Amino acid sequence: MSVSVVVGAAIISDGRLLAAQRAAPAELAGGWEFPGGKVDPGESDEQALVRECEEELGVRVALGERIGGDWPLGPAGTVLRVWTATVESGEPRALEHLALRWLAADELYTVEWLPGDLPVVEAIVPHLSR
């Protein structure tokens, strides 16, 4: 079975991380995540992530470092790959999410992250002060 890849952007500005609240599906709605989504056939991970940020937030992002490796998500064989990112143009808007929040280091756990995202959030902490 092929691995299904979901890519996520840890968008950082002024030491804050952008968190996005899912609108759908019902079982995930209300949970917080990294903007991103599934990689389409023929697309690289990085291309998919830039495309998803345009679709979901209306911004052009520049990708930075990869955070860790393949983070397992719930369904067997699905992994999450995360890159740091900065906004190159535009101001993020919740075009497909319920809400967006810029979280400072001491606010990271004030939102209910999707369960698979929690270890990734932990791994991002050192990147907020760079």
Ligand SMILES: Nc1nc2c([nH]c(=O)n2[C@H]2C[C@H](O)[C@@H](COP(=O)(O)OP(=O)(O)OP(=O)(O)O)O2)c(=O)[nH]1
């Ligand atoms: N985008 C994103 N998805 C995540 C994260 N954590 C996590 O468990 N997921 C899960 C939720 C979904 O089951 C799946 C991503 O699906 P998606 O619905 O965002 O993908 P997509 O934009 O390509 O949408 P579609 O093709 O299914 O319509 O991965 C995360 O931080 N970001």
